[in-house]
Amino acid sequence: MSDPNKDLESMKREAARHAKEEARKRLAAKHEAEMSKLEEHREEEKALPKDKGINVEEAKAKAAAAAKAKAAALAKQKREGNEEVTDEE
Structure with missing residues (x-):
């Protein structure tokens, strides 16, 4: 039989790894949204009259x-x- 403590530790490590992966995905999505807003703002500035x-x-x-x-x-x-x-x- 396997040790219940080792199984629990393994599950904890897997949950932590999954949480880190999800946090990275959220951070990447947030960064992408900010870059998109910045690019949109730059396009709006280009459309403004030069005077x-x-x-x-x-x-x-x-x-x-x-x-x-x-x-x-x-x-x-x-x-x-x-x-x-x-x-x-």
């Missing part, structure tokens, strides 16, 4: 100026009698 020098206030001012110019052009067209111009243009 990062413009701040929010400058962007708002440019948008307001463009809207004002468009409104002035529409008003001029309406004054000249071109009634087919709509606000959607």
Whole structure:
């Protein structure tokens, strides 16, 4: 007959080995997820416009100026009698 203590020790070693293997798998999966997020973040940065020098206030001012110019052009067209111009243009 085999010694019950040796069987128990063998089972403990096998359980510890299995736990270490599972921990390695979880760590590898976590690392892969982090690398994937990092790569995704890099791709998003590449997609951003290169002109990062413009701040929010400058962007708002440019948008307001463009809207004002468009409104002035529409008003001029309406004054000249071109009634087919709509606000959607």
